[in-house]
Every structure is written in structure tokens, then in C-alpha cells.
Amino acid sequence: MKKISHALISVHDKRDVVEFATFLSKKGVTILSSGGTAKILERNKVKIVDVSRLTGFPELLGGQITTLHPLIFGSILGSRTDTAHIESLKTIGADPIDLVVVNFPPFQTMDIDEKANKKWEEALAQISVSDISIMRAAAKNFPDVVILTSPDQYKLAMEEMEKTDGRILLETRKKFALKAFESAISYDIEVHKYLAKQFNQEEQFHDIALLKYEKTYDLRYGENPHQKAAFYQEPGFEGASLSNAVQLWGKTLSYNNVVDMDAALRIVMEFDKTAAVVVKHANPIGVAVDRDATRAYLKARDVDPVSAFGSVVAFNDTVEKKTAKELTTTFIEAVVAPRFTDGALEEIKKGIRGKHMRVIQLTTGKRVKPTKEMDVRKVSGGLLIQESDHLLLPRGGHLKVLTKRKPTRKQLADMILAWKVCKYVRSNAIVLARDMQTIGTGTGQMSRIDSMKIAVEKAGAKTLGSVMASDAFIPFRDVIDEAARCGILAIIQPGGSMRDDEIIMAADEHNISMAITGMRHFKL
Secondary structure: OOOOOEEEEEEOOOOOHHHHHHHHHHOOOEEEEOHHHHHHHHHOOOOOEEHHHHHOOOOOHHHOOOOOOHHHHHHHHOOOOOHHHHHHHHHHOOOOOOEEEEEOOOOOOOOOOOOOHHHHHHHHHOOOOHHHHHHHHHHHOOOOOEEEOOHHHHHHHHHHHHHOOOOOOHHHHHHHHHHHHHHHHHHHHHHHHHHHHHOOOOOOOOOOOOOOOEEEEEOOOOOOOOOOOEEEEOOOOOOOOHHHEEEEEOOOOOHHHHHHHHHHHHHHOOOOOOEEEEEEOOEEEEEEEOOOHHHHHHHHHOOOOOOOOOEEEEEOOOEOHHHHHHHOOOOEEEEEEOOEOHHHHHHHHHOOOHHHOEEEEEOOOOOOOOOOOEEEEEEOOEEEEEEOOOOOOOOOOOOEEOOOOOOOHHHHHHHHHHHHHHOOOOOOOEEEEOOOEEEEEEOOOOOHHHHHHHHHHHHHHHHOOOEEEEOOOOOOOHHHHHHHHHOOOEEEEOOOOOOHHHHHHHHHHOOOEEEEOOOOOOOO
């Protein structure tokens, strides 16, 4: 591996660049630079060769194409083992560049007023051309050229050069090259995303799915301990999310912790009033709304206190000391909320069960629901991408009560709660509710009647006087007959079955009120 003798440095992020350039200079490396980077190095008495003096061309177009010159690109792309390349470089008098240090400003989005063309020029002027081209060229020729794209890489580069008499090992070059290509892809996606938005095409399903997620941290393990996993966040995502939350206490999160917390958070953010959600295996054990977080949590937990063992809990309001004390009476894997008071955190830390509890605090304001987004699901050999299920009712739609009996105001409130929760329960889904809390949930069954029986079994005696939500239409009257037998007084469902008339007639026979939403909420 050849010693590094010539380096090109052109950086937007100037952290530690003077120290690194000084190190290179002491190693006898000739440094090429231009623009602001050249100025800061010269001010700090680092000897450089200005790119303009080398190429014989001044900076043009505000410095956008200073390095876009055959002398520079030839020095980077030329193979050190290809005789023809070597002869070509000799012809133009080019010395091979062994190290390229380059980074550029992130693409800054801005609101564009179509009437103000100058703003279009400002936006387009941001798009890097020369620096990103230099970066790609260096990364392509990684066997002969080292490409550094972040100040965080300087330390490793210096350590290896010290150990190897001015060289960088091939394995390290490969890592640096991959990082450079990642940076280029990330940058291109940002530009595409921004322009698609301005062209009113961001919601279209493009021919290529350009997805950008940045690694936040490694997870303890995947679904099972033998599986590795990591959490990636979507840059710029707005709304209540684990991607913009901080962990205040507890062990490293596992894959299952994140899945459960995300499910709990999505549900709890459906409610404007104080609510608590207890989730296990991505399904809600209990959901409740009440005047304070403690009462809401106790109601949600007591729906099924046995299953609540090892669950995760989410709140849409501040967790105070009183609530925290109740949390520590049960083994809980994790709890997430917009805010924890100092007293609440101390209460959790001192509890016997609290030392095993992961505490996650949102960094967004409370009750901020995520904006409209796309759902992505991996299948063998591909992806499924769809609009998120962010509606409760069709746009402009409303509940239609087609039965003779109409729901009371109290029943209607319980029906809406059950309908909100039903959207997040695996299909076939049945949710029973009473007094602003769920009392039983049936999930993931192949037949709707089986899901209903599970929900009723969970609810027990509380079924009497409750309401029921079904995520999809009720296909047969047996569900209505079973509801009547168990004392259910009101049902909310999408409608749309071939037997809707029969279903409504059955409800009338049993004096059950039924509301039709006109929208189903399957969740697979």
C-alpha cells in the first residue's frame, strides 16, 4: 500500500480540519485546497497548494466548479497499477491524489414561492455538484485513494498512518468508501424528497422507493436473543414518536420493546383527554381515559392484570410521582410519556421493579399526533408501501345509526373509544368497552365470532351493558346473537356486508343500537 503523499481537502464541516491538515503536513503530505478551506488552513499556517493555481483556472460560478477539472479528477481516478492511466497522468503533469477529505452542507429545504424565481435559484444553488462528484470519484477508486467524509474519521486515519508509516489499510479504505457512498445516496434522497414535494408529487408511488433512515442506536437484540437489531429514525419526522424520544432510565431497548411502545404510543395519541394504554405483543391489553394519568393507568391495567405483567405502558400526559408509584407495583418492561416529573423518575428508580423499567420521554409536545406518513412492510424479496391508516371515518363522513334503538351519549363515547382502539388491534379484531375503558379484546382470529368470544371471556361480567367495535363488517348474524346473549347494548362496525339488512334486522330484534362507519380498519 502506497504512502499518502498528496491530499485534497475541501470541507464544509471544518471541525478539527486544521489539526488534521497539520498532521498531514508534518508527515510530508502535499495539501491541495481551495475556497474557505484554503483560507482557514492558510490562516493557521498550514502550507497548501491552491487548486486554482494548480489547474490554471480561477474559481468560477461562486466556486461551484473549482475542482471540476481533468487534472483533479485524473489525479483521483487514475489507477496506480494501470500503465495507460499512469502514462495519461504523466502527459498532463498530474501527481496522483492519495487522500480526499470532502464534505458539503446538507441540502437545506425552504419554502418556495413560485412567483419568486429567485427562491428557486437559491434552492437549486444549494445542490452540490463538484464536491459530491469528487467524493464519488475517490470512493470509486478506494484501492488507491482514501476518502474521508466526516471529521469523526480523522482520528482513525491518523492512528493508522502513525502505525503504518503514512499508509491507510485496505479494509479501512473500504469502510470509508462505503460511508462516502452512503452520504451520496442520503444527499440525493434529500434533494429528490424536497423537489417531489415542490412538484406536488411526494405522495405518489415512485418507480423506485427512495427511503432514508438514519441509525439511532443498536438494540439489545431482535425479536429473539439470537437476532441482532438496530433502530433507525426517519429524519425530520414530526409528531409523537420513539425516533424523537430520549431514554431517561433503564437497560438498552430490545426490538420487542420498541414494537410494543410504538403500538402503545400510536393508540394513546388518538385521545385528546388524559389516557393510558397497556400493550403486550403489539396488542392493547387495556386502554382507558380518565381525569388524571393515575386513574387512567389503573383502569387500563386492571382490564387484565395478569397479562399486564411484562407489558409496556404509554401515556399522553405527564407522569407524576403518584402514577409512578403505581407503575412500580407491577413488572413493566417500559413506559413512555411526554414528560416525567423529577419525583416520578426518582420513584421509579428506587422501586424494586423500577430498576428493570425502561423510561422513555418524548421530546415533542404532549398529544402531538404524527403527521400523515407512509407505512412500509418488508416481505420476501420486496416491500409493501401504503398510505398510513390515519382516518377514523371517511373524509366528510359520519356515523350512521340505522337501527331503531339509538345509542346514548355515554354509549356513543364508549363506541368511539372502542373504534379508535380497534384500528390498532390485529384482525379479526373485536373490542369491548364501557365507562371510557376497554374491558376485553379479541385479536388475530380467523373468524370474527372467535375473536368476539375471546373478548367476552376477557371482559367477564363487565360485558353486561358494554359496547362493541368490529374492525370490519359483521358477516353473519351469529355475532349479533352472541352480543345480545352477553348483554352488549351497542355496536360500531364498518358495514358493507352482503347481509347488512339481515344484520341490522337482528340488532333490532335484540334492541341493540348499531352505528355504521363506512370504513374498515384491518390490521395484519
